[in-house]
Amino acid sequence: MSLCQNKKTSCGACCGIFNLDVDKKQIHKILVTRTNDFKLNVIYSKKKTVIEFREKFEELELEFPKKDVYTYNCPFLGFIEEKKIGCMIHPSSTGDKNSQNYSFYGASICSVYDCKNKEERNWLEVLLSEMNLDYYEYSSIASNHIFVSKIQNLFIQNEIQIDLKNLKQKNFFEILIMEYLITKKNNFTSFELEMEVKEKINYKKELIDYFEVESREKIDFEIKKMFNKE
């Protein structure tokens, strides 16, 4: 189990799918189309079929607008289980440790890349493993280290350790995540920069401002409840 491949679902944000500026339904359709085509036409031992698959989908997906033109969306991301997305040319399925060399990034990047959340925030993996999120919701929170850092920085500033056995904290995180999922700021690629903890920054305000205006009063109330501050 990892933040990328969790118990019930998984994240595929760094493979670029959320960089396509289309809605959730369309993202799902793209992933299903890729997966079905891959199953039907790619035979890993026939290298031509892997190359043809990549070229075909790179061409097909040019029709979709991108949020960031410089971020690549890799067509090898598809369904690897019913509710999990992942790399369809991962060495665990191809048996070849270099199989991701067929992608734009190549095996040396694909096999070692860890986003900030994966690298530094084990608590997030545990928290999300217990929530009922689909791959789209899961990816948007698992990859968004800017949002997660705002929550974590608030705890650091209040000198409180994150402890998921603490039900008050767990409830607080879950409320924030459910509200976050309705913001327009989700679905990142995990490559965005985040702030370091700085003493003078008002992390409470930073966090509240991240939410849509309609959610801010509720988030303010939850923060006061969490940190017992009026």
Ligand code: SF4
């Ligand atoms: S964005 Fe992070 S959690 Fe998501 S797949 Fe990439 S490394 Fe894993």
Ligand code: SF4
């Ligand atoms: S080849 Fe790399 S970028 Fe493409 S889906 Fe696999 S891990 Fe993601």
